Amino acid sequence: MGIHSPSGSDLSEAQTFLDRYPDLQAIDIVLTDCHGIGRGKTIRRHELKSLYAYGRGMPPSLFGQDVAGEDVEGTGLVLTDGGGDMRCWPVAGTLGRVPSTNRGQVLISMFNADGLPLEVEPRHALARQMAHARAAGFAPLGALELEFYLVDGERGARGRVMPARYALTGRRSLCANTMSVDELDQMSPLFDAIYAGAEEVGVPLESLISEYAPGQYEFTIRYRDLLRAADDVIIAKRLIRATARRFGMEACFMAKPFGHHSGSGMHLHLSLAGPDGANRFADTPAGELNPLMLQAIGGIRATIADTMLVLAPFLNSWRRFAAGVYSPVSDTWGIENRTVALRVPSGSPATRHFEHRVAGVDANPYLVAAVTLAGALDGMAHARDPGPPTVGNSYASGAAHDLPRSWLDAIDRFEQSAFSREVLGAPFHTGFVAIKRAEWLRMALEVSEAEWDLYGFTV
Template sequence: MADALSTRPAQAADIAEAEAFLADHPEIGAFDLVLIDINGIARGKIIRREELLPLFRGGRHLPGSILGLDVTGEDVEETGLVWSDGDADRRAWPIAGSLVPLPWTSPPRGEVRLSLFELDGSPMAADPRHALAAQQALLQAEGRQPVAAFELEFYLLDRETANGRPQPLRMPLTGERLDGIHVYSVDELDRLEPFVDAVYRAAEAQALPVQTLISEYAPGQFELTLRHREDALRAADDLIMLKRLLRALAVRHGMKACFMAKPFAGRAGSGMHAHASLTGRDGANLFADRNGELAPALHHAITGLLETMTESMLVFAPHLNSWRRFAAQSYAPTAPSWGVNNRAVAVRVPAGSPEGRHLEQRAAGVDANPYLVGAVVLAGIRRGLAAQRDPGAPATAYASAADDALPADWRSAIEAAAGSAFLKEALGERLHHVLLALKRAEYRRFAADITALELQLYGEIV
């Protein structure tokens, strides 16, 4: 069997990164090893300080079945990663640039994110980060560099529930519970000051490009934006890190950060909008306006996203709850539509400078995996650029859903994904298989459950 050094992947972080970090942070005695699974859940372990350099030198064995877990943490044999695979180990390697402090921990810890590889050094095909890396590499080979960023909508909730239901948070400075819609309220943000300050301080310590905080369209709902990266992988990494940061800091401030797509019936759902453009070999924006009009490349990219949206909805809306977010005349699209400066469409061209023109894919919920979303968005853009078709006239108002325009529900999305040659190509055949196995297992689990509402409605009536 080959040793770790002979099979070290080119993508692995250099040991000099760990040496420099240890020298700069003598106070840190332990590190979280974090691998992101297909549901976007952080899996891993904690190691001691003296184990960090060996990790960077030779990687760390982890079972491949860690990527075959459903959202509850149960093994799904149908993924082919559990007993039929002998629950075999792969080797995890640290991601370059991912070694950061966790400034909210006491005693202080650090974090390093991992990506999984086969023992021969080839990418482990069920690791979602590799899917995005592959799509980015294909664009780069064509002389196009993706520029990307994600927006994060989320709820801050009280840690105590009411009759088993979530409640909006109590504001740290006043103790009052939020009620009513205070969209864009700066006073609401002011009353959240201790938490906001902690978020920005922690983001700075982790070199996360966190920017604008907004009070959103429901009590306790907020949005944080991230500055764009000239690297789609780093943009997805940012989103993963920000979710972990928010979850950890919310706990330490007596709250709970919620990344469900729709935690409250009758209130706004939470999206994870993906912004993207491309630069050419000369560094110029390929989506920049041409002669006062939208660029042909931008039109073609939009077409690719619209034509692949139906079969990609399982990536954008991967859970049962995800589908409660889509509603008519809401900020979640219900049809494969596009428009300029129109938030009621699936693919939006935001207002802004002609030189900085980009597109925004608005279908993904905050519960989606940004690596999978990024892979599908880049693959759709590539398909559109190759086909060079026009998307048709932009919608100028709410775009109504046409019959069968999108899957009607979670089960329909699973079946649409199963029959999609595009999705198999965008994610890779093995990841496509694992995703479907997990989602079918999760669907069966939910379908077999008897809910409280069923018992209430049918228990003594029918």
């Protein structure tokens, strides 16, 4: 019989999967932590139906760990109630086979003993904001773009990380080759395998671009329900990593892996549908931008400073803002302007939406979507004026307004933010601050080789 799944999963999904892949022997079950990292287990084939029927115990302390997987005492989640497990259930629609590993994979989500969503899980934070939007008569839709680097599994001279050799020719290029179609062709065996895998795991990967630096690429993902769009990012990153390894490469999702090359963003495209399915951000009959969308942008402008720790959660995240290369650290907005934080792209007036360009690809997509949607809802509820759009190069103005200017500033601002605490929930808010302060201290005590080179025998 089993127990009713609070996640909405159904045993028939597991049976259909097992029937489709009779020779598959293992399945990765993946719980996404506060950093966007998959934590979980690899179970055997015969355990899958039990997961769907009864769930699976895992420790909630996973949400109290730093990015290295070490417990942070100040989160209040370490050995709470003796360190017992909470029950995890499959996320419906995420079970699929990853061809490169020949294992199954399914996302899971954690619930407490009463079957209620565990408040410190990031996916639930987004689900709560989705529920708020639906209560207001909106259905949030979106997509997140993924920029990333492909690098060699082995380092080059002087231990430097190098752009990956092309899968087709074995050649290496140190040129940017921005938007080069030939660049994509030379890496096509890998990308063909990624597309094939995406089809099996249900991630609608679309356009592929050679980006602004050697070895940098971007996948766009099809627009759909915002919660599923965030799931897509988690699944896609694991798929890209696993497939790249089989080609002797590593996929790098750091925000700024190379100081003198462009950073990697995770741009969020967002709109809201009404009860009839029509886009509530569509242009007015007079051809003007919709006041509702402008209010949403105004709400995000009013809250973006409080949420910078979500958008740029690591020390490396802030290196992406050091040079203005399509990486805005501001609250600016504009029309068809890639130097602003909130861009309104050109396109069909009926499909109008805006793009939030601040988050790095290292950010947790559930949290990015949660704070962005919450800011938009706040803006519409209070009819917030976004102000005039920025025209021209927003980097030239140097306008950052009241935004944090460093990782530590962002931690301080987030800790004091009533908005962030309300949106993400007090337990998560407290734990995230503790984790980020512990990570900041860890990195503050690390003396780099660059410091030795510059200061060691000079000052």
